[in-house]
Amino acid sequence: MQARNFLLVLLLLLSPWLSATPLQFEAEYQTFEKQPVSLQALIGKKPVYLKFWATWCLDCRSELPSLEQTYQKYSDKIAIFAVNLNINETDEAIRSLQQKHKLTIPILMDNNGTIAGNFEFKGTSFHVLINAQGDVIYTTYKDDAQLAEKLVQLASNAPTVATASTPTNTAPITALPKGIAVVYFTATWCDWYMKDIHPEMSSNCANSLQLVDKLYRSNPKLPLTAYVTHLWTEQTDLADYIKKFNIPYAVTTDDNNQQFRHLKANEYPTFIVFNNGKEIGRFTQFDNAGKVQKEVEVLLKGK
Known part of the structure; x- marks a missing residue:
């Protein structure tokens, strides 16, 4: 019995490494x-x-x-x-x-x-x-x-024991609905953290947020999937972000940036329009929000 208990404890201790x-x-x-x-x-x-x-x-x-x-x-x-x-x-x-x-x-x-x-x-x-x-x-x-x-x-190069594990699970990739669909990537901290470091990025994030808000409020049935990066973001940060900007649409944390990587994005913010699963438009610069809005609305009407 003691040997069996010892083996069980050993397996429990090793499980993070074995499952990596x-x-x-x-x-x-x-x-x-x-x-x-x-x-x-x-x-x-x-x-x-x-x-x-x-x-x-x-x-x-x-x-x-x-x-x-x-x-x-x-x-x-x-x-x-x-x-x-x-x-x-x-x-x-x-x-x-x-x-x-x-x-x-x-x-x-x-x-x-x-x-x-x-x-x-x-x-x-x-x-x-x-x-x-x-x-x-x-x-x-x-x-x-x-x-x-x-x-x-x-x-x-002395013998060492693995004490950290690599991810064993990844979030499932969200399937896009038929017809027109929009995916929006941003960060809860982009507007304020970047303000002094990269003010142009901060402004770009704020402009994108306003654009998405306008598009959603004028198209409440628009299939919009919004993600914020998991980097520097806890659930409380997400809740504060939604409250701060009075966001009317659902926002999800992109665990391990899985969705972001799947769609080969490399900038926050990124706004992508799809038609029947095929990308038909991608926007990362929102300084001229009026122009972007017109271009997006044309794509949305192309359904």
Whole structure:
């Protein structure tokens, strides 16, 4: 009986690791400097450190000097990449930070979230350590002493036990109805968080929100599916967002950005019009909201 109980406890302890799905990457990615990189070829052969970031993430910016120091210290023992989410990014913003902090670390550009989608995280900066056996051994949002300790262990290539799991479930892809349908992607924080960092993005988000509100109120039967990214968003944030803007339509959190990635979006906001499941219009710039509204209304009448 004792042996049986011990086995049960062991299985319970191991279950997060046993249930983890293998890491899945595309055959090739590119660095910001257009150099090809195969993450899949590295996994299981060399320790890997992935640091997810974005130029508009203030915490990410503050951690760049530390990240460069880590790269200088461990690049001969660990494959280290600054993985840019590639959402609402510009070459100018990346280049500016690269030059400001004299970054030599390879900046790997995620492709439609196919790197980030392997890991469940709520925001950046996010750190992932993968041992030479291909196991995720540590994840964290903090660049602190514990991360430094884990990096020492990873660089030593000492035997380590997987302590973090990769997602085992993904949200089902929402089927589009027949006829005209609209899908809208945005973020609960886009209008206020971006206000000082990227005011043009903040304005664009606010304009898109007003446009969608007008379209929905004038077409209350419009099949509209609205998503907010799961990044930096809890249920309370979503509730506050709906209340703040008096949103009349249903809004859902896009868990792990599954729907966003499925429709190959890479900007917030994005507004897509479909007809019988086929995309007939995509809009990401809303500075001239009147023009966009007219173009959308033409598409809506084409049913």
